[in-house]
C-alpha cells in the first residue's frame with residue numbers, strides 16, 4: 001500500500017503542552033495505520049509563517065498547521081466569530097460548536113471554495129487573561145494600556161472593545177517589548193507565561209478569561225481527499241482524541257501553573273468585574289460585522 | 305540535502321554570486337520533492353522581508369551611511385587617534401571597543417558589522433591595514449554585540465529552551481569581556497608582526513584631548529542616547545535603528561552642517577547597494593534552509609553525538625565544534641532555532657546548567673555569521689570593505705582560533721559564565 | 732533597449748530610496764506614537780510592505796553595480812577564455828532561475844490573492860508577493876545585458892559574471 005506523510009507545523013515551542021499533544025496524535029495515527037500514515041510535527045514555526053503554510057495547503061501540499069478562527073476568517077469571514085470575546089466558554093461549548101449547522105457549513109465552504117480541510121478543532125489552549133504590571137478589575141483600568149495582540153484586526157478590535165490600546169507584535173517580540181516597556185502588558189493563556197518566562201517582566205494577572213482560544217487543525221483538502229477512507233477516519237478521530245485530552249490536561253494544569261506563578265511573585269487580582277468585561281466584549285462583534293453570525297451560532301448551540 | 309550541498313559548493317567554486325548560488329542550489333531540493341509546490345521558494349523568500357526583527361538590519365546600514373556623511377565619523381576617528389594612536393593598529397582596537405559599545409544598543413552582530421564597516425572600514429584601510437585583516441576585525445569584533453544585552457540570540461534561546469532570559473543577559477557580559485580581550489590580543493600580535501604603525505608617537509596633550517572629546521561629543525552621545533532610549537523603554541531595537549538614522553541626519557544638518565543635498569543623496573545611494581546585496585542574500589537563504597529543516601538534519605547529528613560519548617565536557621566540546629561546522633553553511637539565528645531543542649535536552653540530561661550551556665552555544669553559533677562560505681556578517685563586511693572572501697578567510701584564521709579558544713575556556717570554566725547571573729539573581 | 736534599462740535603473744533607485752526613507756520615518760513615528768500611548772499599528776504594516784519592495788529593487792541596484800558577493804578564489808587563476816566560459820554558465824543559470832522566480836511569483840500572487848495582508852481584509856498579500864517577481868524581472872534584464880556585454884565588448888570577463 002502507498003504511504004502518506006503529513007508535515008504538521010505549529011508556532012509554539014517544544015515545551016508547550018500542545019507540542020506533546022501533537023506528538024501523541026502522530027504516534028497514535030502511526031500505530032493505528034500500521035505506519036501507512038505518518039505525521040511529522042515541526043515546532044516553533046520551523047516550516048514557516050502560519051499564513052504561508054495555509055497558502056501551501058491551498059495548493060495541495062502535504063502540510064498541516066495549527067491555526068485559529070481569526071486566520072480562517074480571511075477565507076470564510078463568519079468563522080472568525082469563534083475568536084471573539086466570551087464566545088465559547090467551556091470545553092462543552094466547543095463540543096457543541098462542532099455540531100452546529102453553521103460551523104459545518106463554514107467548514108464545507110473552507111474545503112470546497114478554498115481548499116482548506118479542518119481536521120478537527122477540539123484543541124483549546126485555555127482562557128486568555130490580561131497579564132500586566134498594574135491591577136485590572138474593570139475595562140476602565142485598561143484605558144491607555146498598550147496590550148500586545150497578534151497582528152490581526154479581529155484581535156485588535158476585541159482588545160480595543162475591552163478598553164485597551166491594542167499593539168500588534170510578533171510572539172517573539174513580547175519579552176523584549178515588555179522588558180523595554182514598549183508595551184504595558186499581554187493577553188495570553190496561563191501556559192504561555194512560564195514557557196515565555198513572562199513572570200520575569202510582569203507582576204499582575206487579571207483573570208478576565210475574555211477569549212477561550214480554540215485552535216483548528218487544518219490540512220490541504222486536496223491531500224485529504226487523496227487519502228484512503230480508513231486513513232481519513234484515523235486522522236480525524238485521533239485528532240479529536242488527542243485534542244480533547246490535551247485541552248483537558250491544559251485546563252487542569254492551569255491551577256498548578258497559577259500556583260507556580262504566585263510562588264514566583266505574581267499577584268492574582270481579586271474582584272474582576274466580569275459583567276462589565278462581558279458587556280464591553282459585545283461591542284467587538286458589531287464593530288467586526290459578526291453580530292449576526294454570533295447570534296446564529298449561539299442559538300444553534302442553545303446558549304441564547 | 306546532499307545534492308543541494310554539492311550543488312551549492314559547485315556553484316560557489318565556479319564563481320556565482322553567493323545569493324544566487326544559495327537560491328539555485330536550495331531550489332534543487334524542490335526538484336527532488338515533487339509533492340512540494342514550486343511556489344514555496346518564492347513564498348519563503350518574500351516572508352523573510354516581512355520579519356519585523358530583520359528590519360533592524362537595513363536601518364542600521366542606513367544609519368551607518370548617514371553617520372559617514374554627517375561628519376560624525378571623522379570626529380570619532382580624531383578622538384580615536386588621540387586615545388589609541390600610540391597602540392599598533394590603533395583603529396582596529398577602537399573598532400573592538402565600538403562593538404562592545406554598540407552591543408548595548410543592537411542585538412544583531414550582522415547589523416553592527418555592517419554599520420561599523422561603513423563608518424570606519426575605509427579609514428582602517430587608509431591607515432595601512434590590509435583589507436582582509438580589516439574585514440576580519442570588523443566581522444569578528446561584532447561577536448561582542450549579541451553577547452552584551454540585549455541580544456537576539458539569547459532571547460531566542462531563552463524562549464525556545466525555557467531558560468531565564470534575565471540570567472542569560474547577565475551571563476553574556478563576562479564572556480563578552482573575555483572575547484574582547486582575546487580579540488584585542490590577536491589584533492595587537494598581528495599588528496606587531498606586520499609592523500602596522502602606530503598613528504602617532506607623542507602622548508596627546510590635555511588640550512588636544514579635550515578638543516577631540518568636544519569634537520566627538522555627538523558621536524559619543526550617539527550610543528549613550530540609543531542605550532538610554534532602549535533602557536528607558538522608549539524604543540524597540542528596530543525603532544532604535546530608525547532613531548539612529550534620524551539622529552545622524554539631524555546632527556549632520558543642524559550641528560555639523562555637513563550634510564547637504566548632494567551628500568544626502570550619496571548616503572541614500574550607498575545604502576541602496578548595501579541593503580540590496582545583504583538583504584537579497586538573507587531573503588534567498590530561506591530557500592536553502594527549507595530542506596535542512598524538512599530533512600531534520602540536526603537531529604541525525606545529535607543522535608550521532610550520543611553514540612560517541614556521554615561525558616558532559618566532551619559533548620559540549622563536540623557541540624561547539626559541530627555548531628561551528630554547521631555555522632559554515634548556516635547563520636546564527638537559524639542555528640539557534642534549529643539546534644536549541646536538540647542540544648539543550650542533551651546537555652540537561654548530562655547535567656549541564658542551561659545558562660552555561662546557552663552562552664557557550666550562542667558564542668559558537670554566532671561564529672557562523674563570520675565563517676565562509678555562508679555568513680551574513682562576513683558578506684556584509686566583505687562587500688562594504690571590497691575584499692574577496694579568500695583573503696578575508698586567510699586573515700580571519702587568528703580570530704577564529706581566538707574565539708574558539710574562548711568558547712572552549714567557557715566550556716571548562718563555567719564560573720566565568722555563571723558568576724554574574726548568580727550574583728544578580730538569587731536562586 | 733539599453734536606454735530603457737538605464738532609465739529603469741534611475742527609476743528603481745528613486746523608488747527604492749524613497750521607500751527606505753519612508754520606512755525609517757514610519758517606524759520612528761510608530762515608536763513615538765506608542766510612547767505617547769496611542770499605538771499606531773498601521774505604521775509597521777506599511778513599513779514591512781515597503782521593505783519587501785525596497786529589498787528586491789535594491790537587489791537589482793546591487794547586481795547592476797556588481798556588488799553581490801562571490802567567491803573568486805578559484806576562478807581568478809583560470810585563463811581568460813575559461814573564465815568567460817564559466818561566467819556565461821553562471822549568467823545563464825541565473826537567468827533561468829530568475830525566469831522561474833518570475834513565473835512562480837506571478838503564479839503565487841494569483842493563487843493566493845485571497846490572502847489578506849496583515850489580516851486587513853481589503854488589502855491582498857499579493858501586493859507584497861509581487862515585489863519578488865518584479866525585482867526578478869529587473870534582475871533578469873540586467874543579467875541579459877551582462878551576457879550581451881560579456882560577448883560583445885572587449886574581453887574583460889571577471890568572476891561571477893562581473894563584466895564591467
Ligand code: NA
Nearest residue numbers: 407449452454
Ligand atoms: Na547586544
Ligand code: NA
Nearest residue numbers: 631632672678
Ligand atoms: Na558561516
